[in-house]
Amino acid sequence: MKQKKTALIAGASGLIGNELLHYLLEGAEYDRVTAIVRVPLNITHPKLEEKIISFDEMDHDKELFAVDDVFCCLGTTIKKAKTKEAMYKIDVEYPVQMAQLASEKGAKKFLIVSSLNANPHSSIWYPKMKGQLEEKINQIPFQSIAIMQPSLLLGDRDEFRLGEKAGEIFFTFFACLFIGPLKKYKAIQGRTVSLAMYRIAQMNKTGIHIYPSEQIEQAASN
Template identity: 65%
Template structure:
């Protein structure tokens, strides 16, 4: 029997690219995508589950998989409030990890943020830092946390910061050389590729992957 994967956040920039890799690769025989709304994707490996993320314990059977990929995340513009954003970026991933661990999942791969720090005075960085703190408490054979820098790629919404970063990194790439390389914007598909590749390794324990290493792995 081949491996089973579960992905949360498959409609996002990284998750969408990762879903393609999971479905088209040869390492998984089944891919469970938990979503709030139906995907416009058809594939023989895909098991789509529309769930109420506030009541995930009612769908406990779908968490009996080998590897879990969590790409959940939103913006304050979409979430409207910090409380709603925290629920999506922290509470949901932690609940997914808890349920997956209790059903015997071996690996948990999480998208975090470059500046994740639970002690930060910046809300976003503090939120992602607290997410990492909580995920690290949940037992898996392998926990992989990915901390990409500013993400690039096609999104449904316009983000001025990402457009500006893309322009700068294209026109004056030398600005991100040497010590500043860690700040170089990174494509969503690059992060997805690194997550997929790391999941196929036998490494045990906790590993945190900074943006530079994510880029190197994907190459």
């Protein structure tokens, strides 16, 4: 009988993380799922171990990272974070520290949500930040690293984002235009990214793998 795995997830209250948490809990592959959070999720499940922590003091909770697979769905907006420095801490510093702790504790796989066009050398701040995130994560030793690079994310959020709502309307009416080389720019449902992350974690892949939107769609449909 195949031995079941353990998982840790950060960002379980977000668009992708919330869906992913349910896949992890309902799937047969994991017998324990640890969710590290700042506020309670109000979810009850026999597999779920919820831990309220300070992300600024993750090194105080090192033992939580002794799992097989780590799923990082952390991310914020400049509107919420207020400053670029605060956003960088959430989008880059926290995930990198998570990866370092997990690697030290023997985690095998690290899966993380980044962004389309992530590039550490970009002249635009947001893709440059995400590129720096990927660059740092890729330097940490894991059996497998999977980086999701979705385009515009669709789905129900707790907050209203005017720009994303306008983008959602545009992609709904003009989805037929995003084919061939433009396919990676097509908007994608948050739940599709979640399902892809869950399924990729079950693959016997080693090394670093980057998944733009069209490959995310493929992984979710397999």
